[in-house]
Amino acid sequence: MKRRALGFLISLWAVLTLNFLLPRLLPGDPLAALLDPSSSAYVFNSATRASLAEYYGLDRPLVQQYADYLAGTLRGDLGQSIRLNRPVGELLRAHLPWTLLLTLTALSAASLLGVLGGAEAAWRRGSATDKALVVSSVIASNAPVFFTGMILLIVFGARLDWLPLAGGRTAFARYGTPWEAARDYAAHLALPAVTLTLALVGSKFLLVRNSMIGVLGEDYMLVARAKGLSTGRLKRHHALRNALIPFVHHLAAHAGFALTGALFIETLFNYPGMGRLVFESVVARDYPVIQGVFVVVSALVLGANLLADWLSYRLDPRRREAL
Amino acid sequence: MSAPLLNVHDLRVIFAPAAPGQPPARVVDGVSFALDAGDSLAIVGETGSGKTTLARALLGLHPAGSVSGSVQLGGQELVGLDEGRWRPLRWQRIALAVQNAGTAFDPVYRMGEQIGEPLREHRGLSSAEATARAAALVAQVGLTERHLRAYPHQLSGGEKQRLMLAMALSCDPELLIVDEPTSGQDMLARAQVIALLRAICAQRGTALLLISHDLAAVSQLAGQVAVLYAGKLAEVGATRDVLSAPRHPYTWGLLSAYPDMSTARDLSGIRGQMPDPTHPPTGCRFHPRCTQAVDECRRVEPPLQLHNGRRLACHLGGLRALLRAEGLRKTFTTNGHLGPAQNVEAVRNVSLEVYEGEVVGLVGETGSGKSTLGRLLVGLLDPESGSIVFEGNPLALNNGSASRHLRRRIQLIPQDPFDSVSPYLTVCQIVREPLDVQRAGTPAERRERVREALAAVGLPTLDAFLARHPHELSGGQLQRVVIARALVLEPKLIVADEPVSMLDASEQAKLITLLEDIQNERGMGLLLISHDLALVRKVADRILVMRDGQIIEGGPSSQVLAQPQHEYTRALLRAAPSFDWYTTSSGGNRP
Ligand SMILES: Nc1ncnc2c1ncn2[C@@H]1O[C@H](COP(=O)(O)OP(=O)(O)OP(=O)(O)O)[C@@H](O)[C@H]1O
Ligand code: SF4
Ligand SMILES: [Mg+2]
Numbered sequence: 053m054k055r056r057a058l059g060f061l062i063s064l065w066a067v068l069t070l071n072f073l074l075p076r077l078l079p080g081d082p083l084a085a086l087l088d089p090s091s092s093a094y095v096f097n098s099a100t101r102a103s104l105a106e107y108y109g110l111d112r113p114l115v116q117q118y119a120d121y122l123a124g125t126l127r128g129d130l131g132q133s134i135r136l137n138r139p140v141g142e143l144l145r146a147h148l149p150w151t152l153l154l155t156l157t158a159l160s161a162a163s164l165l166g167v168l169g170g171a172e173a174a175w176r177r178g179s180a181t182d183k184a185l186v187v188s189s190v191i192a193s194n195a196p197v198f199f200t201g202m203i204l205l206i207v208f209g210a211r212l213d214w215l216p217l218a219g220g221r222t223a224f225a226r227y228g229t230p231w232e233a234a235r236d237y238a239a240h241l242a243l244p245a246v247t248l249t250l251a252l253v254g255s256k257f258l259l260v261r262n263s264m265i266g267v268l269g270e271d272y273m274l275v276a277r278a279k280g281l282s283t284g285r286l287k288r289h290h291a292l293r294n295a296l297i298p299f300v301h302h303l304a305a306h307a308g309f310a311l312t313g314a315l316f317i318e319t320l321f322n323y324p325g326m327g328r329l330v331f332e333s334v335v336a337r338d339y340p341v342i343q344g345v346f347v348v349v350s351a352l353v354l355g356a357n358l359l360a361d362w363l364s365y366r367l368d369p370r371r372r373e374a375l
Numbered sequence: 376m377s378a379p380l381l382n383v384h385d386l387r388v389i390f391a392p393a394a395p396g397q398p399p400a401r402v403v404d405g406v407s408f409a410l411d412a413g414d415s416l417a418i419v420g421e422t423g424s425g426k427t428t429l430a431r432a433l434l435g436l437h438p439a440g441s442v443s444g445s446v447q448l449g450g451q452e453l454v455g456l457d458e459g460r461w462r463p464l465r466w467q468r469i470a471l472a473v474q475n476a477g478t479a480f481d482p483v484y485r486m487g488e489q490i491g492e493p494l495r496e497h498r499g500l501s502s503a504e505a506t507a508r509a510a511a512l513v514a515q516v517g518l519t520e521r522h523l524r525a526y527p528h529q530l531s532g533g534e535k536q537r538l539m540l541a542m543a544l545s546c547d548p549e550l551l552i553v554d555e556p557t558s559g560q561d562m563l564a565r566a567q568v569i570a571l572l573r574a575i576c577a578q579r580g581t582a583l584l585l586i587s588h589d590l591a592a593v594s595q596l597a598g599q600v601a602v603l604y605a606g607k608l609a610e611v612g613a614t615r616d617v618l619s620a621p622r623h624p625y626t627w628g629l630l631s632a633y634p635d636m637s638t639a640r641d642l643s644g645i646r647g648q649m650p651d652p653t654h655p656p657t658g659c660r661f662h663p664r665c666t667q668a669v670d671e672c673r674r675v676e677p678p679l680q681l682h683n684g685r686r687l688a689c690h691l692g693g694l695r696a697l698l699r700a701e702g703l704r705k706t707f708t709t710n711g712h713l714g715p716a717q718n719v720e721a722v723r724n725v726s727l728e729v730y731e732g733e734v735v736g737l738v739g740e741t742g743s744g745k746s747t748l749g750r751l752l753v754g755l756l757d758p759e760s761g762s763i764v765f766e767g768n769p770l771a772l773n774n775g776s777a778s779r780h781l782r783r784r785i786q787l788i789p790q791d792p793f794d795s796v797s798p799y800l801t802v803c804q805i806v807r808e809p810l811d812v813q814r815a816g817t818p819a820e821r822r823e824r825v826r827e828a829l830a831a832v833g834l835p836t837l838d839a840f841l842a843r844h845p846h847e848l849s850g851g852q853l854q855r856v857v858i859a860r861a862l863v864l865e866p867k868l869i870v871a872d873e874p875v876s877m878l879d880a881s882e883q884a885k886l887i888t889l890l891e892d893i894q895n896e897r898g899m900g901l902l903l904i905s906h907d908l909a910l911v912r913k914v915a916d917r918i919l920v921m922r923d924g925q926i927i928e929g930g931p932s933s934q935v936l937a938q939p940q941h942e943y944t945r946a947l948l949r950a951a952p953s954f955d956w957y958t959t960s961s962g963g964n965r966p
Contacts, residue, residue: 271478278434278473279493279542280465283458290481297483369526370482 060358067350072121075342076114125347131340135333140344143329148348151325155314157241158248163303165253170260171292177265185257193254197313201247201320208243216240219322244314244321251313252306259302264295297368304360308353378450379409380582381433381550386444386454388425388432388606392653400652402428404606405444407679410599412549415576415583417597417614419590421629423649425606426586427474430552433584434471435461448550466493470548474555474586476539480527487513487523490542497546512541516571533564537571544575551576554586569595590633594618602626605650605660608679610693611686619931622685622693624665624731631916646896659690666732666898667695695767697868697900698729698785703751703761705744721747722758723924729868729900734891736915736932737904738947744924745904746790749870752902753787766867783813786861788871792853796845796860802829803841806860813864828859831893851882855889862893868900875910887914908951912936920944 112120124131130140169189173182192200209217216222221240227233267273268291276290318327326345333341365371388403403425410416418426432442435456446453448468456464473479480489490512491505500508506523513523516537522530530538536556543551556572557565569592576583576596585597593600593614600614602625610623621627628645647664650656656663662672671690682692705722721744729735739745750756752763754770763770765781786809789795796805803825810821826836832855834840845853854874861869871890875883891914894901905911911918912932919929920941928941939945 271473271475272481274431274436275471275473275479276481278436278465278471279496280462280467281492281496282462285496293483294481368483370528 056361060354063354064351067354068122068125068347069118071343071346071350072118074346075337075339121343125343130344130347133333133338133341135336135338135341140340143341144326144344144348147324147326147329150323151311151314151318151327153237154241154244154248154318154323154325155310157245158252158314159303159307159310161245161249162252162256163299165249166256167260167292167296167299169253170257170262171264171287171295173257174261174264174268174295175287175291177268182261186261189254189257191254192250193252193258195250197247197251197317198320200250201243201317204243204247205321217321219324240323244317244323247317247320248310248313252310255306256299256302260295260299263298264291267291267294270294293367297364300360300364300367304357307356308349311349311352378447380412380414380449381410381584382445382447383408383433384445384447386429386432386442386446388428388437388442390437390441390652398653401655402606402652403432404655406603406606406608408601408608408611410550410582410584412582413576413580414599415585415597416599416601417585417587417593418601418603419588419593419629420603421588421645421649423652424603425652426588426603427554429603430471430554430584430586433550433552434465434469463497466543466548467497467546468548469550469552470543470546472536472539472543472551472553472556474558476535477532479539480535482527484526485523486525486527486530486538490523490538490545493542493545508545509541512544513538515544515575516541517567533560533568536560536564536568540568540571540575544579544581547579548581550582550584552584552586555588556585557587557589557592565589565592572596590618590630602629605655606652607660607688609661609688611679616685622682623661623687623689624667624694625661627694627730627732628664646898659688667691667697694730696728696764697731697733697766698727698752698902699764700728700752701726701762701764703748703758703763705747705751705756705758707747720924722751725761725921725924725926727919727926727929729902731900732894732898733917734894734901734903734915736911736918737902737921738906738908738911738918739921740906740947743921745906745921746872747924748921749787749872749902749904753785753870754782755787783809783864784867786864786866786869788858788861788869788874790873791877792850792857793845795857796853798845800844801841802843802848802856805845805856806863809860809864815864824863825859828863829856831862832856832859832889834859850877851886854878854886858886858890858893865897866899868902869894870902870904872904873906874903876905876907883910890914908947920947 121131128141130144132138133140133143136143169185173185176182205217208214216239219240222236227236273286273290276286281290314325315327315330317323318325319331322328326348329341330345332338333345384407386403386406387401390400390402392399406429408416418429420426428437431437433446433453435442435453435458442454444454448464453461453464480486487506487509490509491500491502494500494505494508495502510520510523513519518534518537518541522534522538527535540553540556543553553572556568560568572583572585573596575581583596585593587593597614600612600617601608602610602617602623604625609625610617610621617626618630621630625645632645645664646666650660650663656673657676658674659665659668659672659677662668665672669691675690677688677690679686679688681687682689685693687693703722703725704720707719707721709717709719723744725744725748727735737745737748747756751758765785768781770781800808803822806825806828807821810816810824815821816824825841829836829840834852834855845856848856854877858874869890874890875886878886887910890901890903893899901914903911903915915932917930918932918935919926920935920943921927922943928935928939928944935944936948939948
């Protein structure tokens with residue numbers, strides 16, 4: 053366990069460093085707009101320009117900036133947005149819950165569908181159901197989110213007008229009961245979540261189906277059948293239980309993909325998560341926000357991996373010794 | 376008479392082809408046998424003969440539609456049952472301890488849970504009750520609570536094998552099928568498993584169907600044995616009878632290929648390979664590998680039927696005696712210039728048999744009449760009385776032409792190669808001579824056969840070598856040339872009289888191995904005459920001991936060597952060269 057903790061710390065440091073370096077490798081810098089005479093944001097006063105740079109610490113050597121950044125991050129202080137002039141922490145607190153809601157909803161739905169569908173398809177391998185599921189999951193996981201999202205928007209939002217087109221909740225709404233609130237949130241969540249679920253479910257389905265097929269060919273499954281166990285017990289207690297072990301690892305590896313997918317979908321549906329924040333910050337080279345967002349995303353991914361490790365430790369007795 | 380517990384009739388397991396257009400795999404193809412309650416039957420056969428497939432078919436574990444025929448358990452037909460009907464039968468009435476216990480347990484559950492699982496499922500026991508039962512079972516197979524709490528990966532292969540047995544016994548089945556319980560285990564663990572199985576069957580009265588290629592284990596565990604070859608039964612009978620006197624050529628080959636602490640002979644496999652189940656041979660499935668196959672074997676499938684008290688599937692009624700000599704007698708008269716004429720009874724009333732593909736060693740001291748007997752058998756001498764039947768045809772005592780034709784199928788490798796070949800002939804001429812005498816083929820064909828024969832004994836086939844004379848060859852080379860000459864007519868029986876006695880030890884070993892290989896590959900009979908018991912024991916399936924013109928003892932090599940009946944044999948055994956360490960009278964170590 054010690055080794056694992058150390059590994060976690062090392063990855064955390066690597067991630068933090070990358071977070072610091074990557075935005076700075078982008079061409080241009082956050083003050084470019086303020087320094088560009090053709091820009092509307094141009095600041096005429098050169099003293100003001102210098103004090104601005106000083107204020108944001110941009111005039112200092114890179115090493116110094118790096119040290120400040122590390123120290124700040126570890127203290128929980130993610131700095132100040134240059135563009136919006138608000139603390140990054142505050143921005144994240146406002147947007148992160150929406151992103152988490154979207155990601156976790158889609159991830160859970162995709163996992164549930166993938167596991168159930170994959171298990172059933174493997175059990176009926178070669179049947180029409182199996183083939184149909186395989187084909188549709190391949191299509192779903194290869195279609196660009198942009199495309200599926202658009203189609204869903206047009207069909208369910210515009211044409212049928214069943215669901216709201218954008219946003220995370222109805223603006224200025226006052227809810228009489230929590231139930232009403234939940235309905236409103238869910239209606240706004242539905243389309244982005246379905247889009248993300250569709251993007252995620254295919255690979256989960258295929259993975260569960262494959263590992264389940266592998267498990268079904270194992271000797272212990274033959275023995276379990278020879279023991280005269282019921283189909284349900286064979287399928288769930290023995291086959292699926294073993295097939296879930298590789299799935300857990302996949303889930304962790306896919307957490308990052310799910311989060312970035314969510315960010316993208318949020319811009320598409322104008323969902324109030326971190327997606328728009330990231331986009332606008334990148335355009336403006338707003339280093340502290342970009343860094344802050346990626347620190348959070350990285351921490352989440354690392355956390356997901358730790359969780360997966362723990363889960364697979366729970367699921368697979370063979371790993372308990374290895375730890 | 377009550378019906379047997381298990382009655383299998385014309386069982387077939389045929390797997391659909393992997394790709395369309397290919398033939399299906401007929402892995403088990405018409406197998407019938409019966410097993411009474413409390414009895415034990417072993418199914419033996421080479422790897423790939425279909426044993427495991429057969430075992431699984433008895434539990435309905437193959438995909439629907441691949442099994443046909445009939446399997447009756449206590450009168451109930453099992454073939455064609457749906458999964459729902461199979462469930463209560465499995466483990467409660469028939470349990471299977473699978474071949475590979477190492478991978479037979481679900482890696483994520485503890486052993487106790489897995490052993491108790493059928494009890495909870497079938498008997499509705501609570502978790503605690505099932506665990507208690509599992510503990511009792513585990514104790515019965517000689518393991519402890521610790522093993523019950525362990526996960527599969529924490530246990531050794533032998534422990535898993537026993538836990539597999541414990542699990543198979545959990546619902547107290549009427550029929551226990553055990554697939555290769557002893558494979559891949561060390562001798563000690565193997566002995567324990569055998570003892571355990573014996574105890575279990577004796578205590579519980581469980582009928583045992585043992586699947587194995589471990590013939591020693593079979594001999595200790597099963598009353599009956601059925602030999603499976605390429606999905607068909609070749610021979611069925613009481614284990615003691617079948618294993619001590621195999622009658623089907625395949626059983627015979629299986630036994631001689633089997634390493635056994637009590638056999639002395641070097642191993643020789645059965646020539647050729649098991650056919651693929653997608654392309655079974657026509658007629659008798661064993662015919663491509665059988666040394667005595669006749670035309671009928673290629674065309675007609677032999678049914679499993681009684682031949683002289685044994686159930687065999689063979690057109691010829693099993694292994695044939697290649698050569699059967701009865702009451703042979705030969706007396707030499709010396710016309711003594713020094714004294715009265717004396718009669719030497721060199722061979723006195725000797726009877727012997729050599730079976731197809733068998734190596735018989737004939738041992739005895741100098742002057743015991745071995746060579747005379749050999750010369751009688753190949754027709755170089757005529758016996759005064761007695762008969763010789765070869766491949767079912769009597770050899771006329773005074774060489775008729777039919778008998779000459781037969782005789783070319785018996786060849787002699789003489790004791791002294793320099794004695795038996797003319798020094799003026801070339802290698803080519805020496806080897807070709809029998810062909811010339813028999814006027815077999817064109818000159819070109821003869822030359823080709825000479826080369827083949829030389830190649831078979833590991834000699835060069837270059838023209839330069841063919842043109843050499845005996846004095847230009849080493850002793851070992853010349854002996855090989857003589858063997859090549861014996862082989863060139865493709866004999867069915869070779870009588871080799873002290874074939875290596877003129878050679879040094881290393882050359883002896885090489886030549887004996889060569890002879891054995893040739894014999895095994897061509898499926899000939901070989902009568903090996905020698906005074907050297909140490910040499911004979913390496914290759915002979917059976918040993919005959921000769922003294923004063925009579926055969927005084929004979930039997931399987933292992934038996935003759937391990938329990939010699941005759942004092943003379945014991946003396947021979949003592950005289951056989953072995954390292955007997957020199958010790959001082961005090962017996963102590965050197966200072
Ligand atoms: N499902 C299947 N489909 C096609 N062929 C199969 C199938 N199962 C087994 N076979 C073939 O059937 C033959 C017999 O296999 P089986 O496992 O019964 O042999 P075995 O006698 O138990 O051998 P071993 O001694 O190695 O355990 C093999 O050629 C194998 O490849
Ligand atoms: S003699 Fe013929 S029938 Fe008998 S085992 Fe040989 S090939 Fe088969
Ligand atoms: Mg097998």
